[in-house]
Amino acid sequence: MKLCVVGSGYVGLVTAACMAEVGHHVVGIDINANKVDMLNDGGIPIYEPGLDKLVLKNREQGRLFFTTDYSVCADADAVFIAVGTPPDEDGSADLQYVIAAATTAAKHMPDGCLVVVKSTVPVGTTDAVAEEVNQVMQGRGVSALVAFNPEFLREGNAVGDFLKPDRIIVGVEDVASEKKLKRMYAAFNRNRDRMIMMDRRSAELTKYAANCMLATRISFMNDLSRLCDVVDGDIESIRRGIGADERIGSHFLYAGIGYGGSCFPKDVQALLATGEKYGVDLPVVSAAWQANKIQRQWFIARLLNVVKAKDVKQVAVWGLAFKPGTDDMREAPSIDVIDALLDAGVKVTACDPAAAEEAKHIWGNQITYQDSPEATCKDADILVVLTEWLMFREPDWASIADLMHGTDIFDARNLYVQEELAQHGLNCIAVGRGKSCL
Ligand SMILES: NC(=O)c1ccc[n+]([C@@H]2O[C@H](COP(=O)([O-])OP(=O)(O)OC[C@H]3O[C@@H](n4cnc5c(N)ncnc54)[C@H](O)[C@@H]3O)[C@@H](O)[C@H]2O)c1
Structure with missing residues (x-):
């Protein structure tokens, strides 16, 4: 499949390289031109064990390329959104990068393209992305499918986590999105079914629930440590x-x-x-x-x-x-x-x-x-x-x-x-x- 991954940070770069590794043709899009140049020149902007080799190998085999130009989305089967969602002043997630990335891609995406939100976003965001994307595409008489697929990789072990996930959570509202995602992830899903399908809102909350549960366990032990x-x-x-x-x-x-x-x-x-x-x-x-x-x-x-x-x-x-x-x-x-x-x-x-x-x-x-x-x-x-x-x-x-x-x-x-x-x-x-x- 032809995939675009918007954002070449810890999540986007790992997603792009691993998707290319299993045979998809992937273009990574980032607004940071220095990052894009470095990646196309065989460099890597972050330290993540094994990622440099994977990027280089897939670059050399012609399945992975990086650009700042969103027009590459014109023939994409799917566009992943993997940009940052940093905390706003009140602690809520700042969604400006997600919305900007999705609506810019929407200017170029073909009819039936699947937008996969991978950034960690608050409940209801994927619905809002679907609305904004389809508003942009409406002018061209085309529309997109929109799904949420949170990422659970751990920095330091990101390549292994992506290639051998415990589970692949998918939030979808229609059968066509589900089918496309199953095809896209088929290589990761061969020996057992790792895909857990649910509605988009529950999938968004699942990501927060996982991180907050882990944070709570750490805090509980820290409380006890002070008592100890x-x-x-x-x-x-x-x-x-x-x-x-x-x-x-x-x-x-x-x-x-x-x-x-x-x-x-x-x-x-x-x-x-x-x-x-x-x-x-x-x-x-x-x-x-x-x-x-x-x-x-x-x-x-x-x-x-x-x-x-x-x-x-x-x-x-x-x-x-x-x-x-x-x-x-x-x-x-x-x-x-x-x-x-x-x-x-x-x-x-x-x-x-x-x-x-x-x-x-x-x-x-x-x-x-x-x-x-x-x-x-x-x-x-x-x-x-x-x-x-x-x-x-x-x-x-x-x-x-x-x-x-x-x-x-x-x-x-x-x-x-x-x-x-x-x-x-x-x-x-x-x-x-x-x-x-x-
Ligand atoms: N880092 C992790 O371990 C991890 C794990 C799971 C989920 N997540 C989630 O994934 C998302 C991305 O996190 P990250 O750590 O990869 O962020 P990051 O800051 O490392 O990377 C974000 C990238 O997006 C690019 N970008 C921003 N706006 C853009 C735009 N409009 N168009 C194109 N590129 C754009 C930036 O230049 C940057 O390279 C966040 O929502 C985060 O919560 C992160």
Whole structure:
């Protein structure tokens, strides 16, 4: 099939490359001409494992191409909309990019073309897109089908998630859209039927429900972690204990510094805004959001207490990306932590294997960047570990202790064994590991 994918960001680029990989002819459209040039020249604007090879291979085999020109939609079987839906000032999703992308494509789309909204959008948006698109097409005496097909890929594992999805959620209002989507996804659906068909509104809510459920689990564990510190419990033991219960399961039970990234904070706020719009209280979702803010502030307050008490001059930070496997720094905990340290007049040296370039857009040369975790620690009074990249998992604590000026290690991801660090004279302040962490 001939597909156009509007938006060549984390979702759009992965969608375009994976759809080409299974044999479709795909054109990626983006308004950012630099991005398009880079992609056509064999480069890749984001860090996502395996994506560069997939893009290059499909470019070379002639199934994938990038442009800023929407007229390529003229012979498309389907047009995916995968542009951003960032939070507006009141937390609701800003839909201007989705509407602009869909209505611009509509100027060129042929009769019967299927618009597939992939961006995460509030309930009712796909209906509004259908109306706007068909209004634009009406002038040419043609019309389009419109479906919603949320994306569940995880940054850092996006190619694998797209090629082997747990489920493909499809929100449709007509049989023709359903048939087209089944054909488009046939290659992903061979050994078992992964497609779950529903109406468009339920599909829109399913995406928010998934992210808000996961955010709620994290917030619940974070609440308990703060209690653990005071009553001398261990959140890691509790995690293992409840995760073994099949009804609960072991995923998304890690206490830490509060969720970040481009999806959870944005989607939790957007669902709350939807509740407000329709006059429906969502106390659980609201608590998940409040708890996240409390956890982040609580971690930073503990850090600043030590900074003040010990007259700290220099802090090393391991990890800038909001999670391992990505260069994405949207809503990354590192932003709040480093801003607080800079405000306190502390010198910051940071290390991240993928996100340092992104970080330079935020802090420029206000902080120092190092490639090696060890070099980052030289003369540091405190080490703060914010992202659980593999390279930070098994440090040589003896040489870290030698290099550092101070002895405090703030472990925001509960990666380390406190007793092991203590053998090197280091004091590990983790999350929810008991009174020693207070
Ligand atoms: N990033 C994720 O992990 C993830 C996962 C699932 C769903 N989503 C959702 O997918 C959507 C896209 O997210 P993302 O992270 O890929 O965003 P992104 O910011 O990485 O990419 C968006 C791209 O769209 C382009 N764009 C904006 N307006 C355009 C227009 N009118 N025409 C053409 N291109 C345009 C931008 O230049 C940019 O390249 C969001 O709604 C997000 O919530 C994201």
